[in-house]
Amino acid sequence: GQNIDQPTEMTATEGAIVQINCTYQTSGFNGLFWYQQHAGEAPTFLSYNVLDGLEEKGRFSSFLSRSKGYSYLLLKELQMKDSASYLCAVRAIGFQKLVFGTGTRLLVSP
Amino acid sequence: EAGVVQSPRYKIIEKKQPVAFWCNPISGHNTLYWYRQNLGQGPELLIRYENEEAVDDSQLPKDRFSAERLKGVDSTLKIQPAELGDSAVYLCASSLTVDNEQFFGPGTRLTVL
Numbered sequence: 001g002q003n004i005d006q007p008t009e010m011t012a013t014e015g016a017i018v019q020i021n022c023t024y025q026t027s028g029f030n031g032l033f034w035y036q037q038h039a040g041e042a043p044t045f046l047s048y049n050v051l052d053g054l055e056e057k058g059r060f061s062s063f064l065s066r067s068k069g070y071s072y073l074l075l076k077e078l079q080m081k082d083s084a085s086y087l088c089a090v091r092a093i094g095f096q097k098l099v100f101g102t103g104t105r106l107l108v109s110p
Numbered sequence: 111e112a113g114v115v116q117s118p119r120y121k122i123i124e125k126k127q128p129v130a131f132w133c134n135p136i137s138g139h140n141t142l143y144w145y146r147q148n149l150g151q152g153p154e155l156l157i158r159y160e161n162e163e164a165v166d167d168s169q170l171p172k173d174r175f176s177a178e179r180l181k182g183v184d185s186t187l188k189i190q191p192a193e194l195g196d197s198a199v200y201l202c203a204s205s206l207t208v209d210n211e212q213f214f215g216p217g218t219r220l221t222v223l
Contacts, residue, residue, distance in 0.1 A: 004152075033211070042114075042201060042214035043153065087152050096208045097143075097166055100152025 002026040004101035006088050011107045012078055020073045020104045022088035033098060034062050034073045035087040043087055046073070075106075083108045112136070114215030116202050122221045128190035131218045135183070135204030142179060143212060144187050145201040153201055159185065160208065192222045 003025040012018040024032070031050040035043035047055055049064035049071060061074040073086055085103040115134040123129050135142050140161050145153035156175065158166040161182035170177065174193070179185040189196055199219050203212040
């Protein structure tokens with residue numbers, strides 16, 4: 001099976017940097033995804049990592065270490081609109097489906 | 111380009127009643143997913159289609175849930191009869207193939223009274 005852990009809630013200040021961690025256990029790792037979900041809305045794709053290292057996309061970056069079963073999502077220059085839940089999801093070889101964590105609710109304050 | 115379309119957006123029913131949800135994926139996307147998301151949780155896969163074939167329905171409660179994707183485009187998810195514990199948001203997603211990123215629809219929020 002697969003097990004994914006991420007913090008339930010985080011708070012940060014506008015303009016700051018925040019790092020949301022995700023640890024996972026899975027057999028046959030085949031990629032890790034980050035999604036953003038605003039309250040009452042659908043998840044939207046943010047990033048995808050399958051190899052170790054950092055993927056940067058504007059204010060958002062995602063890091064993966066396969067040997068440690070660890071990923072983080074880094075958000076820079078936080079804006080109020082970044083207040084949302086951030087979902088970590090893992091895909092395993094042969095299953096071809098995403099298993100989502102419970103999500104981290106981020107609250108950005110002025 | 112239009113995104114994934116779902117209807118209805120909200121549905122309130124009494125327990126033991128039937129309910130159906132409809133999904134129209136992004137044009138050209140072969141893979142279609144139905145997820146259920148409980149409050150404060152991540153989405154959980156119910157069923158995945160490759161074109162019109164259900165290739166992963168291991169998490170679908172088959173005693174009361176059914177799904178179809180006729181002609182490999184639109185899909186419907188049905189619950190009959192609904193139970194109180196079925197209250198959740200039902201999300202549909204699609205991807206070009208199973209290896210590509212998934213795009214989610216706005217979901218149907220079901221409340222069973």
